[in-house]
Amino acid sequence: MSMDMTMVPAALLPPQLMQTPALLTMTGLTRHYGEVRALLDVDVTVYPGEVLGIVGESGSGKSTLLRMMNLEDTPDRGEYRLRLPGREDGNLFALGRYERRMLCAHHIGIVYQNPHLGLLMRHSSSGNVAERLLIAGERSFEVLRSKARDALDASEFPLSRMDARPAELSGGMQQRVQLAKAIALEPALLLLDEPTTGLDVSVQALVLDTLKRLQRDRNITMVLVSHDLGVIRTMADRVLVMRHGAVVEQGLADQVFQDPQHPYTQQLVHAKV
Amino acid sequence: MSLATLTRPWAATSYGFLDASAKRELRRKMLKAIAVPGCQMPYASREVPMARGWGTGGLQVTLTLVNPRSTIKVIDQGADDGVNAASIRRFISRVSGATETWDTLAASIVQSRHRIPEETLREDQVLVLQVPNPEPLRGVEPNMSIARQMHADADYGRLWLTLYEQIVRKGRIMQGAAYPSLVNGRHVMTPSPIPRWDVPKLNMAKHLTFLSAGREKRLHAVPPYTRVEPLVFSDRPYRVEDHAELVCRRSGIAGYFMNEIPQDQGGSVFEVSDSNLGIKAIRQAGGESVEIGATWYEDGEYSA
Amino acid sequence: MAYVATRGGEKAIEQAERLFRQDLGTIDADRVEAIRQSMPYLVDRVMGEASLYDEEMAALALAQTGGELSEAVLVLRAWRTTQPRLTVAAPLLQRDLLTQRRISAAFKDIPGGQILGPTLDYSHRVLATDVLEGTPFVPPAVDPAETAAPMRQPSLADWQREQGLVGPAQDSLVEPDDIPDLTREPLLFPASRAHRLQSLARAETGGVLALGYAAMRGYGNAHPTVNELRLAQAEVTVRHPSGTPFSAGRVRVCQAEVTSKEKGGYLELGFAASFGWNEVKVIAAATLDLNSAEAPVGSPVHEEFYLYHSESVEASGFCIHFKLPHYVTFQSVLDAMRDAKAMAAKGDQDVSQERQTEPAE
Numbered sequence: 030m031s032m033d034m035t036m037v038p039a040a041l042l043p044p045q046l047m048q049t050p051a052l053l054t055m056t057g058l059t060r061h062y063g064e065v066r067a068l069l070d071v072d073v074t075v076y077p078g079e080v081l082g083i084v085g086e087s088g089s090g091k092s093t094l095l096r097m098m099n100l101e102d103t104p105d106r107g108e109y110r111l112r113l114p115g116r117e118d119g120n121l122f123a124l125g126r127y128e129r130r131m132l133c134a135h136h137i138g139i140v141y142q143n144p145h146l147g148l149l150m151r152h153s154s155s156g157n158v159a160e161r162l163l164i165a166g167e168r169s170f171e172v173l174r175s176k177a178r179d180a181l182d183a184s185e186f187p188l189s190r191m192d193a194r195p196a197e198l199s200g201g202m203q204q205r206v207q208l209a210k211a212i213a214l215e216p217a218l219l220l221l222d223e224p225t226t227g228l229d230v231s232v233q234a235l236v237l238d239t240l241k242r243l244q245r246d247r248n249i250t251m252v253l254v255s256h257d258l259g260v261i262r263t264m265a266d267r268v269l270v271m272r273h274g275a276v277v278e279q280g281l282a283d284q285v286f287q288d289p290q291h292p293y294t295q296q297l298v299h300a301k302v
Numbered sequence: 303m304s305l306a307t308l309t310r311p312w313a314a315t316s317y318g319f320l321d322a323s324a325k326r327e328l329r330r331k332m333l334k335a336i337a338v339p340g341c342q343m344p345y346a347s348r349e350v351p352m353a354r355g356w357g358t359g360g361l362q363v364t365l366t367l368v369n370p371r372s373t374i375k376v377i378d379q380g381a382d383d384g385v386n387a388a389s390i391r392r393f394i395s396r397v398s399g400a401t402e403t404w405d406t407l408a409a410s411i412v413q414s415r416h417r418i419p420e421e422t423l424r425e426d427q428v429l430v431l432q433v434p435n436p437e438p439l440r441g442v443e444p445n446m447s448i449a450r451q452m453h454a455d456a457d458y459g460r461l462w463l464t465l466y467e468q469i470v471r472k473g474r475i476m477q478g479a480a481y482p483s484l485v486n487g488r489h490v491m492t493p494s495p496i497p498r499w500d501v502p503k504l505n506m507a508k509h510l511t512f513l514s515a516g517r518e519k520r521l522h523a524v525p526p527y528t529r530v531e532p533l534v535f536s537d538r539p540y541r542v543e544d545h546a547e548l549v550c551r552r553s554g555i556a557g558y559f560m561n562e563i564p565q566d567q568g569g570s571v572f573e574v575s576d577s578n579l580g581i582k583a584i585r586q587a588g589g590e591s592v593e594i595g596a597t598w599y600e601d602g603e604y605s606a
Numbered sequence: 607m608a609y610v611a612t613r614g615g616e617k618a619i620e621q622a623e624r625l626f627r628q629d630l631g632t633i634d635a636d637r638v639e640a641i642r643q644s645m646p647y648l649v650d651r652v653m654g655e656a657s658l659y660d661e662e663m664a665a666l667a668l669a670q671t672g673g674e675l676s677e678a679v680l681v682l683r684a685w686r687t688t689q690p691r692l693t694v695a696a697p698l699l700q701r702d703l704l705t706q707r708r709i710s711a712a713f714k715d716i717p718g719g720q721i722l723g724p725t726l727d728y729s730h731r732v733l734a735t736d737v738l739e740g741t742p743f744v745p746p747a748v749d750p751a752e753t754a755a756p757m758r759q760p761s762l763a764d765w766q767r768e769q770g771l772v773g774p775a776q777d778s779l780v781e782p783d784d785i786p787d788l789t790r791e792p793l794l795f796p797a798s799r800a801h802r803l804q805s806l807a808r809a810e811t812g813g814v815l816a817l818g819y820a821a822m823r824g825y826g827n828a829h830p831t832v833n834e835l836r837l838a839q840a841e842v843t844v845r846h847p848s849g850t851p852f853s854a855g856r857v858r859v860c861q862a863e864v865t866s867k868e869k870g871g872y873l874e875l876g877f878a879a880s881f882g883w884n885e886v887k888v889i890a891a892a893t894l895d896l897n898s899a900e901a902p903v904g905s906p907v908h909e910e911f912y913l914y915h916s917e918s919v920e921a922s923g924f925c926i927h928f929k930l931p932h933y934v935t936f937q938s939v940l941d942a943m944r945d946a947k948a949m950a951a952k953g954d955q956d957v958s959q960e961r962q963t964e965p966a967e
Contacts, residue, residue, distance in 0.1 A: 153470055156463050163459050321687070321688065346791050350684060352684075354924060355925070417934055444904065472949075474946055478938035497937065543937065543941040
């Protein structure tokens with residue numbers, strides 16, 4: 030059962046968020062794969078400029094939810110709305126395949142845990158970023174070069190290696206290329222699926238630093254999925270705790286971690302300690 | 303009344319070799335191809351008495367178009383007397399009764415492997431190009447079904463990326479012949495392995511062009527007065543081969559696409575690839591009254 | 607200066623063809639008959655790959671191409687294209703086939719019996735060099751069995767169906783004229799079952815063997831057991847316009863049914879059939895059919911891969927087309943390469959290459 034947001038004391042929500050309309054609204058998401066319940070009646074709201082963390086163990090439905098945000102999967106029931114400039118407000122799950130692709134290319138960026146999913150390993154790193162711009166219709170070689178350079182730079186990727194192939198790079202560098210690719214078109218929404226899982230701890234810290242800096246400088250709205258509470262704590266403003274396809278608790282990150290209400294959240298928080 | 307009077311004498315083949323059902327399917331696909339310029343239309347592709355890969359696709363289209371009043375020109379690498387061109391031309395005229403010609407100006411149908419003639423083609427002429435691989439996305443996606451979906455989605459990002467990488471690695475686009483081109487602003491096609499020199503001739507041409515791949519069983523078309531734009535970046539202009547200054551050592555004409563002939567003592571000499579153009583120039587220089595038509599290129603520059 | 611060699615091309619190809627034909631000498635009806643009688647399995651292979659059953663025509667194709675198999679198949683297919691389509695024959699049922707060889711590796715014995723039929727499977731592969739020294743090989747007489755083998759056998763899969771081992775058969779009642787025909791329609795993917803089996807029926811034996819072998823060795827995920835293999839003759843039953851069915855003759859056919867493992871509670875089956883007797887081809891083809899369902903896209907055992915690449919006329923034609931002149935495209939490639947080299951040479955003088963080092967994360 031998800032906690033109704035209106036039950037949270039008003040004083041604990043930052044005032045400006047309550048006045049700004051939500052960027053992302055998902056309601057009533059339900060998804061089954063045969064017998065397996067992946068999502069059950071999930072509601073999500075994300076406000077512009079905030080970082081929403083989604084935490085849970087494997088099988089909690091967090092990755093399914095993220096895939097739906099990226100329009101890679103559709104639910105059995107439920108709606109998805111994004112408030113984007115110049116766009117009608119409609120259920121995105123109802124879009125045709127061409128519109129879906131164009132919307133994702135222009136307005137949604139994604140970083141996958143496995144760089145092989147997000148990158149073309151045999152092309153150059155700058156080419157990977159340029160591909161997004163090409164899909165959006167950019168046709169000037171110099172502009173492709175300079176925008177790719179800018180995006181890689183903002184992701185704190187060393188420009189001397191901008192034409193190296195991702196296959197030749199280390200894990201942390203590959204994630205930076207994914208990040209550059211994801212922000213190249215300055216999307217409204219950035220999705221991150223376990224972006225630092227599998228990297229060395231020291232490298233994780235550096236990549237998270239970059240993410241934090243980027244988020245602050247550009248005020249990017251992010252949804253970050255992780256099983257690692259430390260990562261969520263570092264990055265998220267608000268957090269959703271998921272278990273067995275349902276949201277068991279949600280609220281401000283600090284509040285949820287310091288004073289977890291739901292027994293499962295308590296378990297998660299105390300196990301970490 | 304007898305069986306003999308009721309029936310036609312048995313003939314080994316139909317007019318133009320292909321039977322009625324084969325021609326009907328081809329006509330329908332050819333019309334479809336004209337209706338959606340640059341989009342590949344699959345067809346059954348019947349066997350003909352020639353090996354696959356040797357022009358059976360072009361041949362099937364020509365045999366569908368041909369009638370006893372047609373005049374056909376067949377070239378390979380620009381030459382009418384290439385062995386394969388001669389073999390195809392002989393076959394077409396034998397099964398159709400059409401007239402053979404080497405003169406671009408006199409032909410109603412020009413079937414060609416890998417070149418477009420230098421003299422401009424008119425509204426009443428049809429160009430049939432032989433295509434080995436009709437899929438411009440082959441290098442990016444070898445699976446034909448996925449590639450077909452990419453065309454339907456106008457998903458050409460990875461093709462553009464290939465061109466971007468060429469400039470990054472080599473400083474220029476390295477695509478030799480078969481330069482991928484956008485037709486009518488919608489479908490990307492391969493213009494067949496014609497040199498870059500020939501691709502501009504397809505843009506807003508007066509003539510109809512068919513491109514047919516018999517082995518791969520796909521054909522596409524460029525209707526007259528249709529845009530054909532090679533994929534280039536806005537700040538890296540399209541470049542044809544560097545042949546503007548070359549002179550044909552046999553005929554003396556200059557500014558056309560040339561064949562390079564390596565010499566024993568080192569270096570090369572050049573001969574005009576459109577061999578009949580060279581022949582006409584020689585005959586004209588020898589005093590014969592021979593008509594050489596307007597050409598797409600003048601003094602080595604594209605000017606049509 | 608006159609332009610020489612204006613007619614050389616035509617003369618050259620005419621003489622090239624004459625050189626080839628000269629080596630073969632006179633081709634007469636006797637030679638064709640000798641091939642037909644003495645090389646039945648070769649004739650069968652050609653008929654199968656040409657998807658045209660006519661022993662005389664196939665033998666003629668072999669005679670005039672000197673045994674060059676891909677040329678023989680091509681000339682036969684080209685002739686086939688010109689023939690009018692008269693009618694569609696009735697479908698063949700396994701239990702009606704006049705079966706001369708029928709074996710199953712799945713059980714020690716099967717209803718109807720294991721019939722070895724004519725085969726070299728158990729022979730010692732020894733060259734009979736005595737023949738060359740003047741002693742002709744006269745085949746020893748066959749000792750007849752006590753009881754003659756039945757002319758027809760039920761299909762093993764039917765017995766398996768009754769046992770619930772094989773899924774129920776779906777009768778598809780399709781009008782003869784509505785049966786998909788690969789020779790008259792383009793092959794698109796995913797292919798209909800009819801197109802796939804037709805394509806395998808006329809596939810090139812070597813190509814199917816290579817890819818089937820790859821599947822058997824592990825590139826596919828199903829290891830085949832031969833459920834039933836048959837070499838048979840089939841009645842070609844056609845219908846007179848007045849309605850009377852009659853036999854237009856008999857053709858040799860072969861088929862293989864293979865199975866590997868359970869899927870959805872039943873044994874999964876792969877199937878292939880062809881004109882003529884060609885065991886290696888149908889077993890390999892049936893294995894490819896069996897593996898198709900789970901083959902990853904782009905793998906050699908995916909139907910799009912093996913159907914495209916086992917096509918005799920297309921594969922051999924494209925292969926030999928590389929002998930055709932390609933100097934125009936080559937010139938294009940040289941042009942780009944020379945220019946890039948020139949640019950690189952100029953570039954070396956202007957800017958020094960940046961060293962690429964691995965920086966800290």
